[in-house]
Amino acid sequence: DLRIGDMRTARLGRSFDVIECFGWAFNYALTNADVEAVVDTFREHAHIGTVLAFDCGGADWYLAQKGGIPDTTMDVAVLGFKARAVSRFELDRSNLLMTRRRTWHIEGGKKAEDFTRYRLHDMKELRRLLEIRGFKVVEMGLDPTGQQQAPGERTLYIVATLV
Numbered sequence: 001d002l003r004i005g006d007m008r009t010a011r012l013g014r015s016f017d018v019i020e021c022f023g024w025a026f027n028y029a030l031t032n033a034d035v036e037a038v039v040d041t042f043r044e045h046a047h048i049g050t051v052l053a054f055d056c057g058g059a060d061w062y063l064a065q066k067g068g069i070p071d072t073t074m075d076v077a078v079l080g081f082k083a084r085a086v087s088r089f090e091l092d093r094s095n096l097l098m099t100r101r102r103t104w105h106i107e108g109g110k111k112a113e114d115f116t117r118y119r120l121h122d123m124k125e126l127r128r129l130l131e132i133r134g135f136k137v138v139e140m141g142l143d144p145t146g147q148q149q150a151p152g153e154r155t156l157y158i159v160a161t162l163v
Contacts, residue, residue, distance in 0.1 A: 008037035015047040021054035024155070027118040030097060035119065036129065043133045046162040052135060058142060058156030059096050059120035069098070082107040096120045121156060135160040 003012070007021070008029065019042055029035045042052055062069060069089035076083050083106040090099040098120055104112040127137050139159040 007041055008034055010041055011044055015045055016050060018051045018053070019045055024056060024118065026054050026056040027120070030117060030119045035121075039129055039133050043135070043162070046135075048162055050162045052130075052160045052162070053158070055155050055157050056126075057098065057118055057120045058154055059122045061142075061154040062091060062098060062120055063093060065091075096122070123156065126156075126158065130158075130160050134162055136163045 003010075007025065021038075021042075026035075026038060029038045046052065069091060071089070072087045074085045074087070076085065083104045085102050085104050087100050087102045090101070092098070096119055098118045099115060100118070101115045102113065104114070106112060123140060127140060130137055137158065137160045139157070141157060143155055143157065
């Protein structure tokens with residue numbers, strides 16, 4: 001059963017034992033109201049004992065970059081496609097928003113550009129929001145290996161249960 005919906009408003013009419021939200025999807029909720037609505041969706045689909053696991057961009061590392069977030073470079077080679085992507089980052093500290101502007105240097109001399117805006121998350125605020133909605137945070141922290149899912153990302157992992 002595959003459905004497409006908005007994670008702020010999707011209502012499936014049932015609860016689940018496990019709810020997962022990975023790949024920085026949570027970061028596309030850009031405003032406080034959006035973030036609260038997504039957590040409400042998690043809550044709507046949870047029952048006592050449900051495990052909630054998700055990742056997002058943790059704000060601490062990004063906010064600590066006094067000279068700006070360093071540019072990153074990534075090489076891609078898949079199915080005959082080869083390119084180098086150079087990412088530049090802008091940080092709106094007051095709204096905890098990060099914009100990544102990426103220039104693709106595609107083999108053969110072509111160029112393309114894209115951009116994505118992400119909401120970064122303060123650990124204390126996120127914990128408080130989850131607890132208000134009835135979740136107990138079991139674990140919250142950065143990847144202990146220090147690995148990045150993509151160049152420039154510092155991922156925060158959260159596991160919580162509904163109590």
